[in-house]
Every structure is written in structure tokens, then in C-alpha cells.
Amino acid sequence: xxxxxxxxxxxxxxxxxxxxxxxxxxxxxxxxxxxxxxxxxxxxxxxxxxxxxxxxxxxxxxxxxxxxxx
Amino acid sequence: xxxxxxxxxxxxxxxxxxxxxxxxxxxxxxxxxxxxxxxxxxxxxxxxxxxxxxxxxxxxxxxxxxxxxxxxxxxxxxxxxxxxxxxxxxxxxxxxxxxxxxxxxxxxxxxxxxxxxxxxxxxxxxxxxxxxxxxxxxxxxxxxxxxxxxxxxxxxxxxxxxxxxxxxxxxxxxxxxxxxxxxxxxxxxxxxxxxxxxxxxxxxxxxxxxxxxxxxxxxxxxxxxxxxxxxxxxxxxxxxxxxxxxxxxxxxxxxxxxxxxxxxxxxxxxxxxxxxxxxxxxxxxxxxxxxxxxxxxxxxxxxxxxxxxxxxxxxxxxxxxxxxxxxxxxxxxxxxxxxxxxxxxxxxxxxxxxxxxxxxxxxxxxxxxxxxxxxxxxx
Numbered sequence: 001x002x003x004x005x006x007x008x009x010x011x012x013x014x015x016x017x018x019x020x021x022x023x024x025x026x027x028x029x030x031x032x033x034x035x036x037x038x039x040x041x042x043x044x045x046x047x048x049x050x051x052x053x054x055x056x057x058x059x060x061x062x063x064x065x066x067x068x069x070x
Numbered sequence: 071x072x073x074x075x076x077x078x079x080x081x082x083x084x085x086x087x088x089x090x091x092x093x094x095x096x097x098x099x100x101x102x103x104x105x106x107x108x109x110x111x112x113x114x115x116x117x118x119x120x121x122x123x124x125x126x127x128x129x130x131x132x133x134x135x136x137x138x139x140x141x142x143x144x145x146x147x148x149x150x151x152x153x154x155x156x157x158x159x160x161x162x163x164x165x166x167x168x169x170x171x172x173x174x175x176x177x178x179x180x181x182x183x184x185x186x187x188x189x190x191x192x193x194x195x196x197x198x199x200x201x202x203x204x205x206x207x208x209x210x211x212x213x214x215x216x217x218x219x220x221x222x223x224x225x226x227x228x229x230x231x232x233x234x235x236x237x238x239x240x241x242x243x244x245x246x247x248x249x250x251x252x253x254x255x256x257x258x259x260x261x262x263x264x265x266x267x268x269x270x271x272x273x274x275x276x277x278x279x280x281x282x283x284x285x286x287x288x289x290x291x292x293x294x295x296x297x298x299x300x301x302x303x304x305x306x307x308x309x310x311x312x313x314x315x316x317x318x319x320x321x322x323x324x325x326x327x328x329x330x331x332x333x334x335x336x337x338x339x340x341x342x343x344x345x346x347x348x349x350x351x352x353x354x355x356x357x358x359x360x361x362x363x364x365x366x367x368x369x370x371x372x373x374x375x376x377x378x379x380x381x382x383x384x385x386x387x388x389x390x391x392x393x394x395x396x397x398x399x400x401x402x403x404x405x406x407x408x409x410x411x412x413x414x415x416x417x418x419x420x421x422x423x424x425x426x427x428x429x430x431x432x433x434x435x436x437x438x439x440x441x442x443x444x445x446x447x448x449x
Contacts, residue, residue: 015071022192025218025338034073036276036329038215039161040190041222043338044276044329051073051328058302062085 001033001042012037073328077300083121086305091123093312100126101264102311103401105248106271107134107429108299114434116301120442126308130434132247132399133271135212136163136427138354141387143240144169147209150238151175151183154380156205158238159194162187163427164211166420170387175209191216191223198227198235207376208237215273217241217365218338221345224367224374236376239367242352244274245282246363251400252290265401267311269304270296272326279334283322291320298326345371353386355423356399395422398431405435412436 001023002011008024012035019037023029026042034046094100104110110130113119119128132138144167151158158175165176165187179185184204188194194208210220220237227235248268270283275296283294293314297307307325314321324330345368352364367375376382389395393415394408405411405424415421417433424430428437 015074022190022219022222024222025335025341027337036273038273039212039219040192041219043215043218043273044335046073047328048073051076054306054325054328055076058079058082058086058306061089062082065085065088 001029001031001035003031004029010042012042074300077298077302078116079302082302083116083305086302086309087121087123090126090305090309090312093309093316094123094125095316098125100266100312100315101129102126102267102269102308103129103131103251103265104269104304105131105133105244106269106274107137107427108272109269109297109304110134110431111429111434112299112301112304114438117438118301118304119439121305122308126312129265129401130398130431131251131268131401132354132356133213133244133274134424134427134429134431135216135242136167137395137399137423137430138242138247138356139164139167139211139240139423140353140355141169141389142353142385143211143238144175145387146382146384147185147207147238148173148175148178148183149382150205150207150376150380151185152178152181154205155184156207156380157184157186157197157201158207158209159186159188159197160209161211161216162189163429164209167423167426168390168421191219195223195226195232195235198232199230202234204234206235208235209240210237211240213242213244213271213274214277214342217342217346218277218335221341224345224371225341227374228371236374236379237367238376238382239346239365241346241365242354243348243363243365244271244278245286246360247354247357248283248294249286249290250357250360250363252292265292266315267293267295269307269311270294270322272297272299272303272329275324275326275330275334277335277338280322280324280330280332281334287320287322293320293323295323296326296330298329344368353384354399355389356396390421393422395424395432398424405432406440408432412440 010023035042036044150156198206295307295310297303346365349364397403424432
């Protein structure tokens with residue numbers, strides 16, 4: 001989430017592409033948050049701590065199998 | 071893209087695959103249904119079928135919004151444009167679904183119907199503002215992910231007092247469809263589809279939360295693991311399902327913890343609850359009439375309901391006789407079991423709905439999986 005504008009409009013950065021989406025369904029969103037976008041709407045926020053926890057778990061499992069992350 | 075690319079890492083996927091293989095019971099097989107078309111697409115596109123041990127079979131479910139839309143509903147949308155002169159706004163993936171009289175929204179457009187492809191419901195509302203002298207109908211399809219945006223445009227149209235905007239509401243509900251798959255008499259009759267557990271949808275669950283699956287898991291004694299759309303998410307969910315099956319557990323677990331909570335998106339649920347109410351029954355392609363499986367517009371917003379506004383009556387239309395979409399949507403047949411697959415029916419010229427959307431089981435298999443079949447034949 002790059003910036004918040006009027007009328008629930010906001011700008012997101014999709015891997016380098018900027019797009020205007022509605023944040024009417026995610027009123028709690030702040031600049032810097034990661035959001036899930038569906039048909040032009042931010043429908044939910046990404047919990048960064050949870051994402052990192054899941055990734056750490058994957059890395060642990062790969063390591064236990066003798067396969068390191070690239 | 072951040073929090074997307076990391077969940078596609080190949081060596082981590084092999085680590086997960088090795089973990090799954092290590093935990094399988096040698097004396098049994100595992101069949102899991104991924105309900106959602108987003109997962110069907112990911113499973114085919116990233117080669118998850120090959121990564122999973124042979125004893126784990128993925129069955130494609132009916133969670134592709136375009137695929138479950140019955141012909142009769144598309145006929146209604148085409149009729150509004152061709153016979154009633156309305157501008158019909160539709161999401162792009164609905165455009166090529168075959169309808170009656172060898173028509174589709176796309177072909178109707180070629181015949182002069184004013185049918186416009188929109189990216190979001192808000193674009194349909196803008197079309198209505200731009201054409202105050204025309205009736206503008208938004209052909210609203212999809213599961214719980216696309217429903218909140220439709221609710222918002224109806225509320226907005228009411229606020230602005232727009233007199234020329236209405237919605238043909240075909241929104242459907244995930245939990246009742248999952249339950250219906252297990253109850254369907256055809257599935258019972260085939261008996262060959264033992265489903266040991268379900269991968270629950272990603273984006274739908276962001277909206278509705280994980281709680282709505284709990285009564286299902288309890289009543290049918292089937293584990294449900296909600297998973298994200300990336301390949302590692304799907305692999306991880308398979309591992310969690312294998313563990314539940316091994317432990318004889320039937321719980322709702324949340325693999326997609328970075329985006330899904332137990333209660334879901336309350337702002338979205340509020341908007342949906344205010345505008346929509348459950349329909350007593352709704353026809354799904356492949357599943358037939360399913361009770362309490364779809365939504366209609368509440369009385370308070372009746373003037374924005376295209377069915378009331380135009381006095382539409384629903385007429386069910388049977389699918390093409392040779393088309394196996396119905397059985398494929400219920401998981402009792404695979405795309406290659408259909409005689410039309412890959413010959414008469416292709417993504418360029420689809421006969422059945424499963425070949426239309428990239429989330430459909432047939433389109434996913436045609437794009438990514440059919441080369442595997444050829445190899446098997448050659449050998």
C-alpha cells in the first residue's frame with residue numbers, strides 16, 4: 001500500500017506496477033501494509049509476522065530433509 | 071512480488087514433498103479435494119501433482135465461479151442485452167461461457183448486443199453514471215470474494231439515487247456447496263470418490279473466516295485445511311491433511327494464517343448482510359439445485375435487482391449431452407474421461423464451462439497437464 005486517497009481509493013504497488021484499488025472493505029489499512037487484492041478491492045491484510053513464521057517453518061522442513069532454500 | 075515469490079521456491083517445495091512422503095502410512099492412499107479453482111490452477115501450473123507422492127491424489131472441486139454458472143443464467147444476461155436493450159457489464163472470464171442457441175456473451179456482442187467487459191463492479195456503476203438514458207445491468211457472479219464489491223456498488227447506487235442501474239445476482243456460497251458434494255446422490259452412487267479431506271479456499275476464507283467450515287468438519291467428519299494460493303501453501307496444506315488423516319482428526323486448520331482469521335473480514339460481511347439474503351435454492355452447473363447455496367438482493371434494494379426490475383423468470387437448460395463438466399465438477403470424473411476434451415472442446419473453442427476459465431479443471435489440465443498424458447501414452 002503506497003498511498004491512501006479520497007473516497008476509499010488507494011494506490012498499491014503490484015511488483016512494480018501501480019494500481020488504484022478500493023479500500024472500502026479494509027478500513028483499517030495503513031500505508032506500508034501488504035494487502036490481498038481481488039477484483040479491484042483490497043479484501044484483506046497480510047500479517048507479515050505470520051507470513052515469516054510460515055516461511056521459517058518451510059525452511060526448517062527443507063533443511064531437515066537436507067534441501068536448503070536457494 | 072513480496073510474499074508471493076517466496077511461496078513458490080522450488081527447493082522448499084521438494085523439502086515439503088519429502089516430508090509428506092515420510093509421513094504417509096504405507097498401507098493407505100489419500101484423496102484430497104481442492105474445492106477452489108485458484109488451487110486447481112496452482113496444482114496444474116506448478117506441477118504439484120508430480121511433486122506429491124503417488125499415494126496422494128488431488129481431486130478437483132467445483133470452486134470455479136465461471137464453471138458452476140448454469141446456462142440458464144447466462145441466457146438471462148444475453149436476453150437482457152439482446153431483447154431488452156440493456157448494457158450488460160460482465161467480468162471477463164464469463165464472456166466465453168457457452169449458452170443456449172450456440173451463443174455466449176461474446177457471440178451476442180458480435181451480434182450487436184451492448185455487452186461490456188469490466189474489471190470491477192465499480193466500473194459497471196461508472197457505466198451507469200455515464201449512460202443515464204440506458205439501462206445498465208451488472209452480471210454479478212462469483213463466490214464470497216466478489217460478493218462484497220457487488221454489495222458496495224448497490225449501496226453506492228442507492229446513495230446516488232441512480233435510476234438506471236441493476237444487478238443480476240448470481241453470487242454463490244462455498245460452505246453449502248462443499249457439503250452438497252458429499253451428499254450428492256451421484257457421488258454416493260459412484261462410490262469411487264472417497265474424499266479424505268478438503269483444501270479450503272484462500273480468498274473466500276479471507277472474507278468469511280475459518281469458522282463457517284467448523285460445522286461441516288464436525289458433521290461430515292472430514293478435515294479441512296484452508297490454504298493460500300501459492301504452490302508451497304498447497305503442499306503445506308497436503309502435509310497438514312495427511313497428519314489429520316493419520317491421527318483420525320477432522321478439524322478445521324488454517325495454513326493461510328498470514329491472511330485468514332477465524333472471524334474473517336467483518337466490514338465485508340456487514341456490507342453483504344445488509345444487501346443480500348440467502349436464496350432458498352439455486353441451480354449450479356454440475357451440482358443441480360442446491361438449497362441455501364446462493365444469495366439474492368434484499369427487498370430494501372429491490373429496485374437494483376435485475377430479476378425484479380425486468381420480471382425475469384429462470385429457465386434451466388441442460389448441458390450438452392457429451393459434456394462431462396457435471397461429473398468433473400463433482401470430482402467423479404477427470405478431464406481426460408470426457409470424449410470432447412482436447413478435440414472438440416479446447417480453451418479457444420470451449421464446449422463446457424470447465425474449459426472456459428483458467429481456474430476450470432479442464433482448462434488447467436489442457437494448459438499444463440495434457441503433455442504428461444501424452445508421455446504416458448508413448449511409454
